[in-house]
Amino acid sequence: QVQLQQWGAGLLKPSETLSLTCAVYGETFSGYSWSWIRQPPGKGLEWIGEINYSGATNYNPSLKSRVTISADTSKNQFSLNLRSVTAADTAVYYCARGPNSYGYSPFDYWGQGTLVTVSS
Amino acid sequence: DIQMTQSPSAMSASVGDRLTITCRASQGISDYLAWFQQKPGQVPQRLIYSATTLQSGVPSRFSGSGYGTEFTLTISSLQPEDFATYYCLQHDSYPFTFGPGTKVNVK
Numbered sequence: 001q002v003q004l005q006q007w008g009a010g011l012l013k014p015s016e017t018l019s020l021t022c023a024v025y026g027e028t029f030s031g032y033s034w035s036w037i038r039q040p041p042g043k044g045l046e047w048i049g050e051i052n053y054s055g056a057t058n059y060n061p062s063l064k065s066r067v068t069i070s071a072d073t074s075k076n077q078f079s080l081n082l083r084s085v086t087a088a089d090t091a092v093y094y095c096a097r098g099p100n101s102y103g104y105s106p107f108d109y110w111g112q113g114t115l116v117t118v119s120s
Numbered sequence: 121d122i123q124m125t126q127s128p129s130a131m132s133a134s135v136g137d138r139l140t141i142t143c144r145a146s147q148g149i150s151d152y153l154a155w156f157q158q159k160p161g162q163v164p165q166r167l168i169y170s171a172t173t174l175q176s177g178v179p180s181r182f183s184g185s186g187y188g189t190e191f192t193l194t195i196s197s198l199q200p201e202d203f204a205t206y207y208c209l210q211h212d213s214y215p216f217t218f219g220p221g222t223k224v225n226v227k
Contacts, residue, residue, distance in 0.1 A: 035216075044207065044218055044219075044220050044221050045156075045164065045207055045209075045218040045221075046218070047215055047216040047217065047218070049215075058214050058215075059215075060214075060215040061121075061215060062215070094163065094164075099211055103152065103211070104152075104169065104170060105169055105170075106154055106166075106169065106209060106211045106216070107154065107156070107164070107166055107209070108166050108169070108175070110163045110164060111163075112163065113163055
């Protein structure tokens, strides 16, 4: 059974860096991409970016200048760094599995979500 | 970016109703389309992938159809646990984009 467990700081000040990590249990990194998705309070879902098993990344252009997604395959973990946060980055952040290496089956497993609040 | 639109944005319905939600893509996305259900305070759950394939464990009253630019999610007989917000997702090209959501309320 695949499980994703995420953690990271929930309260940041403007200009700080958001850092979250997602650990993958019951599955290896190979064969899938691993994504970060966020949801501002009361709003819809936004894909942030992904990393695949070979370390290649793809980012949403709206955030690309501030985002880095990395992975530690030895620990089966991947991480999100978002620099220079503002109040507009306040959201629940999710990690999720997929798509697979064929481009199918997106986001079948999700982390529990982390509410990150940016406030001075 | 591929823009995803959903209609309606909200709807009121009763238990037993048949519901159809439409999702349109601004350009063709083949069948790289998934549907998610989200209840307040919960993690989104995938219902449908590859436009028409039912996720394992999801009740058969949910079905998906469509290809290219127009897709539908149908709930054949609405149950109390189905009152939620539904999102479509395109993963044909980067950046992946979600529709704005359709909220299904109790009539």
